Amino acid sequence: MSNISKNLLLALSLVCVIALIVFCIQLIVLNRGVEPKEQGSVVAGGSQQDGDEQNGDDEPSGDASADDDDRIPDIQQTPPPPPQGTRRSIMVSENSNLIIYAREELFDYEVGDIDWWFTYKGEGNASLGISFLFITFQGMAAHAEQFLNSYAGGEEASFTGEESIRGSQLRGYHVSTQRGGETFEAWLYPLIGSDDSLVFVINYSNDQQRDALYEVLSSLSMEIGIN
Numbered sequence: 001m002s003n004i005s006k007n008l009l010l011a012l013s014l015v016c017v018i019a020l021i022v023f024c025i026q027l028i029v030l031n032r033g034v035e036p037k038e039q040g041s042v043v044a045g046g047s048q049q050d051g052d053e054q055n056g057d058d059e060p061s062g063d064a065s066a067d068d069d070d071r072i073p074d075i076q077q078t079p080p081p082p083p084q085g086t087r088r089s090i091m092v093s094e095n096s097n098l099i100i101y102a103r104e105e106l107f108d109y110e111v112g113d114i115d116w117w118f119t120y121k122g123e124g125n126a127s128l129g130i131s132f133l134f135i136t137f138q139g140m141a142a143h144a145e146q147f148l149n150s151y152a153g154g155e156e157a158s159f160t161g162e163e164s165i166r167g168s169q170l171r172g173y174h175v176s177t178q179r180g181g182e183t184f185e186a187w188l189y190p191l192i193g194s195d196d197s198l199v200f201v202i203n204y205s206n207d208q209q210r211d212a213l214y215e216v217l218s219s220l221s222m223e224i225g226i227n
Contacts (some may be wrong), residue, residue, distance in 0.1 A: 081193035083219035090130070091114055091173060092222075093191055098130070101193050101219035118216060125182070128216055129201045135188065144175040144188050151201060152177045153186040164202065165189070168220035172200065181205055187217075 009175065027074065082100035088109065090098040107118040107128075120126035135143045141159045148157040158179040165172045165187045172187030182205045189198040204210045 030083045038091060044139075068165050085219070086216065088116075089223070092132075093194060095225050096191070097223045098198070099219075099221045099223055100130075100216065102211075102216045107216070118213075120204075120209055120212060122209070124205050124209060127202070127205040128213055129199075131201075132196045133188065133199045134195055135190075135197050140188060140190075144173055144186065147188075147199065148177055148184060148186045148201070151186070152179050152203075157184075163187075165220055166214045166217035168218050170220045170222060172198075176186050183210070 003173060027123045042136060046194070071197070085103035085106075086109075088100050088102065090100065092098050093215040102118050106121055110117040110119065112116055115129060115131035117130075145157040145159050156196075157175050160174040160176065162171055163174050164170070170187075171211040172189040174185065174187050176183065178184070182203055184201065184203045186199060186201045191197060200220075202210075202213045204213055
């Protein structure tokens with residue numbers, strides 16, 4: 001083999017070696033640029049980021065709860081409307097006054113020696129009478145029935161028991177009866193520190209009269225220690 005042929009073969013071999021070295025270097029560089037994927041990084045049906053967003057929707061943050069609490073309106077109790085009518089103050093003991101309201105366009109007011117009367121101005125017979133009755137607490141039921149029986153003309157009365165006097169601040173022992181289409185109701189209110197009781201008696205024959213009388217009774221209150 002001539003020297004020229006040997007030189008050509010040697011140059012070709014050198015070029016192949018250089019090409020092989022360059023190829024290996026490029027292969028190493030490419031492998032270094034690719035990082036292996038961590039297990040669990042891909043979630044079926046979506047990425048891990050999608051799952052985090054779904055969890056965030058299911059569980060609101062603490063700030064959101066605080067905002068919800070701020071949006072809850074305050075519930076305030078509405079005070080009852082003031083009584084309708086003219087205010088009357090009736091002295092029932094040395095240190096107690098009975099307060100009662102009645103509309104003058106519906107009732108005439110009369111004061112007796114030991115009683116007070118509110119007479120309905122409309123058609124029919126209806127009124128509210130307030131008086132004293134000496135009665136012991138132990139005989140409250142029997143005395144209440146006996147009192148209303150005599151007041152209503154001998155009809156048998158029915159004793160209900162203790163209750164609020166038509167939603168007012170006072171509680172009394174209730175008894176009722178009927179006579180000839182007319183209803184009679186009474187409440188006995190024992191006075192503190194006394195053997196006397198206040199008696200509230202009403203009579204009416206229709207719903208309009210009854211509602212007007214109930215409105216007056218619902219305004220009852222007691223002022224203590226004002227004298």
